[in-house]
Amino acid sequence: MQDFDARTPTPAHETAIDCLQAGVEAVLPDRVVRESVSLDGDTLTVADETYDLTAYDRILVVGGGKAGDGVADALEAVLGDRIDDGVVVTPDPTPSPDGRIERLPGDHPVPSARGVESTRRLVDLISDLDDRTLVLAAITGGASAVLPSPAEGISLAELQETTDSLLESGAEIHDLNAVRKHVSTLKGGGLARLAAPATVVGLVLSDVVGNDLGVIASGPTAPDETTYDDALDVLDRFDLDVPKSVRTRLARGSAGDIPETPKPGDSVFDRVTNHVLADTFTALDAAREVAADRGYDPLVLSSRVRGEAREAAKTHVAVAEESLATGNPISAPAVVLSGGECTVTVRGDGDGGPNLEFCLAAAAELPEETVLASIDSDGKDGGTEVAGAVVDSSTVDAGDAHDALARNDALPVLREAGALVESGATGTNVNDLRVVVVGEGV
Numbered sequence: 001m002q003d004f005d006a007r008t009p010t011p012a013h014e015t016a017i018d019c020l021q022a023g024v025e026a027v028l029p030d031r032v033v034r035e036s037v038s039l040d041g042d043t044l045t046v047a048d049e050t051y052d053l054t055a056y057d058r059i060l061v062v063g064g065g066k067a068g069d070g071v072a073d074a075l076e077a078v079l080g081d082r083i084d085d086g087v088v089v090t091p092d093p094t095p096s097p098d099g100r101i102e103r104l105p106g107d108h109p110v111p112s113a114r115g116v117e118s119t120r121r122l123v124d125l126i127s128d129l130d131d132r133t134l135v136l137a138a139i140t141g142g143a144s145a146v147l148p149s150p151a152e153g154i155s156l157a158e159l160q161e162t163t164d165s166l167l168e169s170g171a172e173i174h175d176l177n178a179v180r181k182h183v184s185t186l187k188g189g190g191l192a193r194l195a196a197p198a199t200v201v202g203l204v205l206s207d208v209v210g211n212d213l214g215v216i217a218s219g220p221t222a223p224d225e226t227t228y229d230d231a232l233d234v235l236d237r238f239d240l241d242v243p244k245s246v247r248t249r250l251a252r253g254s255a256g257d258i259p260e261t262p263k264p265g266d267s268v269f270d271r272v273t274n275h276v277l278a279d280t281f282t283a284l285d286a287a288r289e290v291a292a293d294r295g296y297d298p299l300v301l302s303s304r305v306r307g308e309a310r311e312a313a314k315t316h317v318a319v320a321e322e323s324l325a326t327g328n329p330i331s332a333p334a335v336v337l338s339g340g341e342c343t344v345t346v347r348g349d350g351d352g353g354p355n356l357e358f359c360l361a362a363a364a365e366l367p368e369e370t371v372l373a374s375i376d377s378d379g380k381d382g383g384t385e386v387a388g389a390v391v392d393s394s395t396v397d398a399g400d401a402h403d404a405l406a407r408n409d410a411l412p413v414l415r416e417a418g419a420l421v422e423s424g425a426t427g428t429n430v431n432d433l434r435v436v437v438v439g440e441g442v
């Protein structure tokens, strides 16, 4: 992973960036997998579970998402020639060092034709397996788009249009994926259903607040708690205009004309285990250590912050103000950390993402002696090519900030201010990470 490139004019800016860097490094898939997966003779250990490899004739590695490549690299390093075959689909596939796991391209945030083609190869590999096959499945954020497998009767163009509408609606990921799971064959337990009766072990990097296995990557290896009715409800609640084929499929599913996704207790999950190997808290914990090493009192506010980005920003400003005024919930000098997934309801046609909007909204109100940084751990905020920004009370004029927010155009203002944090794709994906450095020494 490249280092974060950002302007760090004061030690507080530097602390903010170092906390973020450490947070992302702690959730790089190579590190996470090597810490949780090991092989001793014929015994494979994944987290606290062991698998006797003599029970299997074949070991396959499949899956994808933004951290898919790193998981595949690490599995090749741990398992070597015990892996028989594999297909992993990621946005920027790198050739496999030893060619055991095929790396194929897919796209994010909107699914692409090449992603559909790559996913077809994965589906072919896991169709028709027997109970002497072990499937290791890399389940990482972004796979809902990267690994597209449109359901019968839905074209790629219709899936793309539906994805666009969902992304612009401001809907949270649970709602978004309730729809995606019902217009796809691989999501909502579909991978587990296809692979049965093989044993499936999900290696999960969570980018979903609360680690709901049915939501991360739209839950290819997890029971689906949502229904066609829930998906229709999302379309209604967000007043979404989706292609007729999508609405027809959901209505037919709701009427019982199309089978539901597999639910909890379904026998397709009898041989499925999912392990969450890392999440946002893993990253915050590493960031907390850096803050403490630098002499700050660190506080993890929450790894589950969500809601409209500009509103969540005000809450973080309020926490900084309280810390400076009364020493609550922590006395300055302090580092307040949070994570989660904020959303943006798009009303303008500017450039930005949740973290950039978060930073811009915060910058307009931050007290002096406070530095705030917010990034998407995958290195690309929303549809932009930048991770996020680092701001203080002098970064922008409040009026300019409000104008830009009204157009959803945070990126140019923050670029002009020299406030961007850039890293390129980090090769991992948990949630958004935020650092507020408050008080003395800033």
Ligand SMILES: O=C(O)C(=O)CO
Pocket (backbone or CB within 6 Å): 140, 141, 142, 143, 144, 145, 173, 177, 207, 208, 215, 216, 217, 218
């Ligand atoms: O659904 C996805 O792909 C997400 O990014 C959430 O895991």
